[in-house]
Amino acid sequence: MGRADIRRTTRHRGRDKRRRNGRRRTADPGARPRKRGLRRFLTWRKVLGTVLTGCVLGVGAFLALYFSISIPEGNAAARVQSNIYKLPDGTVLARTGQVNREHISLSRIPREVQQAFVAAENKTFYEDAGVDVGGIARAALSTLTGRGRQGGSTITQQYVKNYYLDQDQTLTRKVKELIIALKVDQRQTKQEILEGYLNTSYFGRGAYGIQAAARAYYGKDADRLTVAEGAYLATLLQAPSQYDWAVAQPATKKLVEARWNYVLDNMTGMKWLDEGARRSLTFPVPADRRPDPGLGGQTGYIVKTADQELLRAGVDERSLAAGGWTVTVTIDPAKQKALEAAVKDRLTSELDPKKRSVDAAVQAGAASVDPATGAVLALYGGEDYTRHYLNNASRRDYQPASTFKPVILASALQHGSTTQDGKPITAATVYDGNSRTPVKGSAVPFAPPNEDNQDYGQTDVQRAMNNSVNTVFAQMAVDVGLGAVKKTAIDLGISEKAGGFDEKPAMSLGVMGASPLDMAGVYATFDNHGKRVTPSLVKSAVRNGHKTELPDPVGGQVLSRKTADAVTSVLTGVVNDGSGAAVRSDKYATAGKTGTSDDDKSAWFVGYTPHLVTAVGLFGEGQGGTQVSLYGAAGSGKRVGGGGYPARIWSAYTEAALSGEPSSSFDLQATAPPPPSDPPRTSAPPPPSVSPRTTPATPPTSPPSRHTTPTPRLTPDPSSSANRSGDRGHSSPPPQPGGSASGSADPGLAHDG
Numbered sequence: 001m002g003r004a005d006i007r008r009t010t011r012h013r014g015r016d017k018r019r020r021n022g023r024r025r026t027a028d029p030g031a032r033p034r035k036r037g038l039r040r041f042l043t044w045r046k047v048l049g050t051v052l053t054g055c056v057l058g059v060g061a062f063l064a065l066y067f068s069i070s071i072p073e074g075n076a077a078a079r080v081q082s083n084i085y086k087l088p089d090g091t092v093l094a095r096t097g098q099v100n101r102e103h104i105s106l107s108r109i110p111r112e113v114q115q116a117f118v119a120a121e122n123k124t125f126y127e128d129a130g131v132d133v134g135g136i137a138r139a140a141l142s143t144l145t146g147r148g149r150q151g152g153s154t155i156t157q158q159y160v161k162n163y164y165l166d167q168d169q170t171l172t173r174k175v176k177e178l179i180i181a182l183k184v185d186q187r188q189t190k191q192e193i194l195e196g197y198l199n200t201s202y203f204g205r206g207a208y209g210i211q212a213a214a215r216a217y218y219g220k221d222a223d224r225l226t227v228a229e230g231a232y233l234a235t236l237l238q239a240p241s242q243y244d245w246a247v248a249q250p251a252t253k254k255l256v257e258a259r260w261n262y263v264l265d266n267m268t269g270m271k272w273l274d275e276g277a278r279r280s281l282t283f284p285v286p287a288d289r290r291p292d293p294g295l296g297g298q299t300g301y302i303v304k305t306a307d308q309e310l311l312r313a314g315v316d317e318r319s320l321a322a323g324g325w326t327v328t329v330t331i332d333p334a335k336q337k338a339l340e341a342a343v344k345d346r347l348t349s350e351l352d353p354k355k356r357s358v359d360a361a362v363q364a365g366a367a368s369v370d371p372a373t374g375a376v377l378a379l380y381g382g383e384d385y386t387r388h389y390l391n392n393a394s395r396r397d398y399q400p401a402s403t404f405k406p407v408i409l410a411s412a413l414q415h416g417s418t419t420q421d422g423k424p425i426t427a428a429t430v431y432d433g434n435s436r437t438p439v440k441g442s443a444v445p446f447a448p449p450n451e452d453n454q455d456y457g458q459t460d461v462q463r464a465m466n467n468s469v470n471t472v473f474a475q476m477a478v479d480v481g482l483g484a485v486k487k488t489a490i491d492l493g494i495s496e497k498a499g500g501f502d503e504k505p506a507m508s509l510g511v512m513g514a515s516p517l518d519m520a521g522v523y524a525t526f527d528n529h530g531k532r533v534t535p536s537l538v539k540s541a542v543r544n545g546h547k548t549e550l551p552d553p554v555g556g557q558v559l560s561r562k563t564a565d566a567v568t569s570v571l572t573g574v575v576n577d578g579s580g581a582a583v584r585s586d587k588y589a590t591a592g593k594t595g596t597s598d599d600d601k602s603a604w605f606v607g608y609t610p611h612l613v614t615a616v617g618l619f620g621e622g623q624g625g626t627q628v629s630l631y632g633a634a635g636s637g638k639r640v641g642g643g644g645y646p647a648r649i650w651s652a653y654t655e656a657a658l659s660g661e662p663s664s665s666f667d668l669q670a671t672a673p674p675p676p677s678d679p680p681r682t683s684a685p686p687p688p689s690v691s692p693r694t695t696p697a698t699p700p701t702s703p704p705s706r707h708t709t710p711t712p713r714l715t716p717d718p719s720s721s722a723n724r725s726g727d728r729g730h731s732s733p734p735p736q737p738g739g740s741a742s743g744s745a746d747p748g749l750a751h752d753g
Contacts, residue, residue: 231260329539401604526559580647
């Protein structure tokens with residue numbers, strides 16, 4: 001072969017090789033693609049290796065912690081301290097923390113009562129190793145997914161927390177709790193753990209342990225408890241103070257009974273309770289509580305209100321009960337003294353329960369708030385905490401009645417609502433104000449009566465507010481939309497869980513539950529130009545050098561300033577020309593609203609100046625907490641309305657509280673609405689001596705305030721009614737039986753001013 005042949009052969013071989021390589025790169029569809037980016041690093045071998053390494057490190061860390069953490073000495077009783085409550089100037093208001101504890105053996109606790117606690121708190125107690133991993137995972141998942149906090153602790157863990165550790169909510173404490181629980185489960189029997197748990201748990205009413213709880217709630221020793229009573233005590237552990245039947249609100253009592261039934265049903269499912277015996281059990285209502293010593297007068301109400309606020313802020317109740325807290329409250333001593341004096345001078349000094357049984361039913365509650373900060377400056381919870389432990393300032397079992405009407409107006413203005421015939425709702429909008437006028441546009445028939453069945457004919461919203469015309473605001477609530485009105489009320493601070501808060505036309509009469517603190521917050525939001533104000537009594541709370549983070553009492557804008565200021569403008573008219581005339585003063589600008597519920601069971605005045613908001617409520621409370629009429633209280637022989645005693649208390653307090661302070665006016669941006677283009681006619685004859693821009697023939701008891709912001713008013717047709725009866729609880733005839741609207745499918749309640 002010659003050289004030329006060799007060169008040709010070499011070229012052919014190279015060409016063939018390149019062709020073969022090209023086919024390998026492009027023609028083989030089954031060829032594995034080259035890995036690019038992160039895939040070059042995330043091989044299954046590497047992932048598996050990482051997981052195994054993590055597991056080994058985790059196990060190693062756990063073992064290191066397990067052997068480094070030992071079971072400490074149990075001295076929980078020695079760590080119980082007093083809580084100190086101080087005024088803003090540092091003066092000590094009260095000290096609490098008396099320990100009520102008696103250790104008893106497990107053999108003294110009936111077997112079925114023991115089982116009730118296991119059924120309530122830890123059904124796997126007798127089988128688990130002291131820690132329920134599944135329960136912890138479920139609790140973590142519930143928290144992460146926003147379904148709320150859920151307990152994942154076993155009985156053993158709770159015993160460890162109660163006896164060996166503290167109630168601090170920290171990761172370090174939780175890790176210690178888990179490891180110590182594992183060790184305790186190995187060294188103690190289940191009977192010993194259950195005995196320790198039942199003797200160290202906190203049940204409320206200052207009672208530590210089941211023996212103290214049995215005496216506090218049922219006046220007996222633990223060995224005499226029934227299974228039904230034991231199930232209630234087990235129910236208490238979830239929320240000791242909140243689930244105390246003696247002070248629980250109606251909605252909370254439903255939760256208590258549901259939890260009680262849950263415990264008993266679990267016992268039945270675990271074959272610890274016969275189904276027939278289960279069906280025969282009824283809820284065992286506990287005895288009334290005894291007030292804590294040293295908390296007489298208003299001090300007890302202030303302390304308990306502060307405690308409840310801390311619990312809502314996330315403080316663990318067992319930690320609070322264990323003591324060691326220094327709590328500074330926002331109470332202004334001078335204003336507190338003025339409020340107590342006003343209630344005494346204007347109400348309680350005129351009551352004589354020995355002569356009139358109705359006087360014994362009169363309960364007063366009040367709260368005074370700084371609208372700029374939300375601070376509670378004065379609080380009145382009742383005659384004396386040691387004689388009436390239920391706090392009238394925070395109770396929500398009575399209706400706010402017509403003090404709810406401004407909420408309806410606020411919702412209408414905020415949503416730009418219109419009437420059934422498409423007219424914008426303003427203070428100048430005209431409605432049919434005749435008593436028992438059926439509402440239009442509602443699937444539920446409703447025709448509420450006005451106070452004393454008074455007819456007002458065609459009347460504008462301003463006069464309807466002045467005189468608390470039920471028919472106008474019932475129709476307005478339907479015009480706005482009941483769901484929208486309810487949302488506005490909740491945004492303003494009325495509890496979503498308040499009883500009677502159904503989306504029906506009767507809502508317009510204020511038939512839901514609300515407290516003086518709630519209503520003070522609502523009106524403080526009006527006063528604060530629409531920024532949400534949540535009354536707050538706690539200025540600071542410190543334990544072991546750590547200051548608890550508290551929510552800001554002043555929140556975001558829930559109403560526009562225009563809306564809030566327009567409501568304030570209308571409410572000045574209630575004071576100047578309506579049912580709130582008793583609080584009119586030439587010393588300060590005032591806005592407010594009266595309210596009186598069906599059969600005079602509650603009477604209110606909620607009012608404010610530019611710098612102070614105060615809600616005053618009177619409640620008719622009979623034996624066993626039943627709601628009774630206040631008619632004839634203090635020997636008046638008359639109805640008790642919001643324009644009577646509540647307004648007088650408010651006026652006396654506000655004058656004293658603002659004494660020495662410069663006068664001020666509301667800083668409002670609202671403008672007066674234009675008059676309607678076609679003033680409507682009314683069939684009601686007008687009083688000849690009264691017109692919208694004239695002074696009544698009978699002069700008011702005090703001259704109009706020169707500091708009061710003028711109320712936007714219209715010049716209506718001369719035939720419109722200008723009757724100023726308003727909330728005339730102090731001069732009206734007795735209520736007629738059966739105040740509901742005739743023929744109404746949604747009877748509601750008949751409310752006046």
